[in-house]
Amino acid sequence: xxxxxxxxxxxxxxxxxxxxxxxxxxxxxxxxxxxxxxxxxxxxxxxxxxxxxxxxxxxxxxxxxxxxxxxxxxxxxxxxxxxxxxxxxxxxxxxxxxxxxxx
Amino acid sequence: xxxxxxxxxxxxxxxxxxxxxxxxxxxxxxxxxxxxxxxxxxxxxxxxxxxxxxxxxxxxxxxxxxxxxxxxxxxxxxxxxxxxxxxxxxxxxxxxxxxxxxxxxxxxxxxxxxxxxxxxxxxxxxxxxxxxxxxxxxxxxxxxxxxxxxxxxxxxxxxxxxxxxxxxxxxxxxxxxxxxxxxxxxxxxxxxxxxxxxxxxxxxxxxxxxxxxxxxxxxxxxxxxxxxxxxxxxxxxxxxxxxxxxxxxxxxxxxxxxxxxxxxxxxxxxxxxxxxxxxxxxxxxxxxxxxxxxxxxxxxxxxxxxxxxxxxxxxxxxxxxxxxxxxxxxxxxxxxxxxxxxxxxxxxxxxxxxxxxxxxxxxxxxxxxxxxxxxxxxxxxxxxxxxxxxxxxxxxxxxxxxxxxxxxxxxxxxxxxxxxxxxxxxxxxxxxxxxxxxxxxxxxxxxxxxxxxxxxxxxxxxxx
Numbered sequence: 001x002x003x004x005x006x007x008x009x010x011x012x013x014x015x016x017x018x019x020x021x022x023x024x025x026x027x028x029x030x031x032x033x034x035x036x037x038x039x040x041x042x043x044x045x046x047x048x049x050x051x052x053x054x055x056x057x058x059x060x061x062x063x064x065x066x067x068x069x070x071x072x073x074x075x076x077x078x079x080x081x082x083x084x085x086x087x088x089x090x091x092x093x094x095x096x097x098x099x100x101x102x103x
Numbered sequence: 104x105x106x107x108x109x110x111x112x113x114x115x116x117x118x119x120x121x122x123x124x125x126x127x128x129x130x131x132x133x134x135x136x137x138x139x140x141x142x143x144x145x146x147x148x149x150x151x152x153x154x155x156x157x158x159x160x161x162x163x164x165x166x167x168x169x170x171x172x173x174x175x176x177x178x179x180x181x182x183x184x185x186x187x188x189x190x191x192x193x194x195x196x197x198x199x200x201x202x203x204x205x206x207x208x209x210x211x212x213x214x215x216x217x218x219x220x221x222x223x224x225x226x227x228x229x230x231x232x233x234x235x236x237x238x239x240x241x242x243x244x245x246x247x248x249x250x251x252x253x254x255x256x257x258x259x260x261x262x263x264x265x266x267x268x269x270x271x272x273x274x275x276x277x278x279x280x281x282x283x284x285x286x287x288x289x290x291x292x293x294x295x296x297x298x299x300x301x302x303x304x305x306x307x308x309x310x311x312x313x314x315x316x317x318x319x320x321x322x323x324x325x326x327x328x329x330x331x332x333x334x335x336x337x338x339x340x341x342x343x344x345x346x347x348x349x350x351x352x353x354x355x356x357x358x359x360x361x362x363x364x365x366x367x368x369x370x371x372x373x374x375x376x377x378x379x380x381x382x383x384x385x386x387x388x389x390x391x392x393x394x395x396x397x398x399x400x401x402x403x404x405x406x407x408x409x410x411x412x413x414x415x416x417x418x419x420x421x422x423x424x425x426x427x428x429x430x431x432x433x434x435x436x437x438x439x440x441x442x443x444x445x446x447x448x449x450x451x452x453x454x455x456x457x458x459x460x461x462x463x464x465x466x467x468x469x470x471x472x473x474x475x476x477x478x479x480x481x482x483x484x485x486x487x488x489x490x491x492x493x494x495x496x497x498x499x500x501x502x503x504x505x506x507x508x509x510x511x512x513x514x515x516x517x518x519x520x521x522x523x524x525x526x527x528x529x530x531x532x533x534x535x536x537x538x539x540x541x542x543x544x545x546x547x548x549x550x551x552x553x554x555x556x557x558x559x560x561x562x563x564x565x566x567x
Contacts, residue, residue: 086113
């Protein structure tokens with residue numbers, strides 16, 4: 001006896017996101033302002049201390065803006081914190097951003 | 104990830120630091136946020152178990168190079184793949200071939216599915232007045248449209264009956280609410296949504312609310328629970344390996360639907376859970392909330408309500424919920440759920456206890472030491488846990504910082520009114536259980552179930 005054949009449809013849904021443009025980059029971090037964002041977790045305070053120290057050795061004129069200037073990016077008000085980021089990053093003259101920690 | 108994307112949107116190169124085990128989830132999140140090739144800086148290994156020296160060496164020796172590369176190298180813009188339309192046939196084959204095809208494409212959970220043919224899906228659509236193309240919400244992680252159509256498709260696959268369709272739609276309406284934070288459903292606690300059901304539809308669709316209420320075995324409870332997990336996989340995009348977008352470290356399997364024993368509730372003079380949630384008695388209502396873990400079964404006995412309450416405070420409060428209160432305090436939200444068997448609820452009600460009395464007793468009598476909270480929080484990854492700071496910021500109630508004694512005792516339950524109570528389970532036994540909710544991730548969200556205009560006259564099959 002022949003088995004029935006089923007014609008089936010796709011169980012996913014249409015993607016609703018928009019493709020973002022890629023931000024401009026610098027060829028070097030020398031003389032740049034690097035801003036820190038943190039989720040107050042996973043030993044980020046220890047990581048950022050070593051990151052600052054190591055990057056300063058390689059790029060003596062690099063400048064950092066501490067994570068405490070921006071708020072907790074994964075706290076109870078994270079939606080507001082992230083919504084406010086673009087203006088804050090510009091206000092602090094950020095050329096690049098390091099966000100931590102996904103773990 | 105979202106912070107780095109926000110920086111990119113502002114025209115500033117951002118790189119997130121991500122531990123090795125989370126790269127798959129990070130990449131999927133970046134794709135769904137519109138920048139698949141975002142420069143991710145890998146931290147090799149598990150930061151929470153590295154020694155201070157190991158962490159320093161990894162950061163200085165590996166991570167910093169990754170950061171420099173991430174911030175100074177060019178990346179390609181993303182492209183959207185071409186994907187099928189709702190009524191497109193994506194595969195033709197026998198039952199076994201359909202299973203294999205869906206499994207290989209990560210569209211099912213390893214159990215057999217009912218093939219989602221056009222005929223099967225259309226049968227489900229008869230049980231709603233909504234258009235198949237209606238968008239119920241956009242679901243993170245993958246930011247896909249949840250529609251009436253793909254609700255029906257996943258309902259078919261899960262083994263639901265067509266008449267469950269109004270319940271399925273209400274469930275998706277709940278998880279699509281931004282306050283539910285579905286995007287965090289792949290977080291490491293591995294929380295699982297729990298659907299709580301109230302109303303006459305419990306009997307109409309033959310849900311179990313008695314012995315074995317939370318075990319697979321009854322078609323309505325089981326298949327709707329499975330539907331929700333399939334929907335999280337297919338439309339929200341949470342999958343375990345390969346891909347690793349679901350990072351539940353150990354996690355748990357799906358919950359079947361928890362239906363309340365409304366006959367028992369009514370006989371006690373209590374109101375059902377749905378009334379506590381702001382609805383009228385007799386309305387069909389679903390509530391979805393997260394469950395990080397369950398308590399041990401708490402057997403409470405005797406005809407004195409206080410004996411029962413002491414056991415509930417000990418087993419469900421001090422021995423179970425106490426291990427998770429630090430997360431609630433951190434996020435300022437926490438909604439543990441207490442499931443009481445009808446026989447225990449009867450003793451409480453007969454002794455004059457209301458649901459609010461039960462909540463108040465648990466709040467006042469279940470306590471945990473600050474030293475334990477502090478230790479659990481820091482080992483979980485909370486680098487700055489400080490109860491008094493949470494109080495100062497207005498996140499936690501003042502009672503959490505009445506002294507600086509690290510051995511002081513504080514309430515397990517943050518607020519009495521945040522404790523949910525449902526009466527269900529074997530009416531012939533005296534057991535209770537706690538369902539410990541995961542703070543701001545998956546707080547209770549309730550929706551009224553909207554039935555089609557001809558619901559009463561539509562044929563419904565007896566449940567399995």
